[in-house]
Amino acid sequence: MEIITRCKACGYRLIVDPSQSTDATCERCGQLCKFELSERIVRDNQVDVCPCCRKRSFYVQRDFNRKLGLLIVVVCAVFGLWFVFQDRPLLFYASLGVGVTIDLILYAMLPDVTICYACQAIFRGAVRNPDHGGFDLHIADHFEGRSQG
Secondary structure, three states, X not given: OEEEEEOOOOOOEEEEOOOOOOEEEOOOOOOEEEOOOOHHHHHHOEOOXXXXXXXXXXXXXXXXXXXXXXXXXXXXHHHHHHHHHOOOHHHHXXXXXXXXXXXXXXXXXXXXXXXXOOOOOEEEOOEOOOOOEOOOHHHHHHHHOOOOO
């Protein structure tokens, strides 16, 4: 498993392999960041408590760069609009189909990552916990302080 989190002092990205060490030193500011691994993480390679913030709220998503995904959508949409202006509706639908096909292929190929709602730590290579579902905006709003109740 690999844990990707941020330094609490300066916000610099930290990558930690919990099988090697339970703490990491920030390359930017030198701050020592300690991680408390739960027994389930050590024994089963399954996330139940965040070793960074000790919270228990997680969601699962595909391990894919969101900016690259947005770029694919924009490129397919621009081609689609160009075909609309050229009065070629079949090619418009074909460009949308290409975007959907790329999305389906990536969805089938890419593994899942578990992400902590509270601190946004990413757990790559962990066994999926059946208690963790997809992203829930209400839970995210609660952790980001935007929830009204």
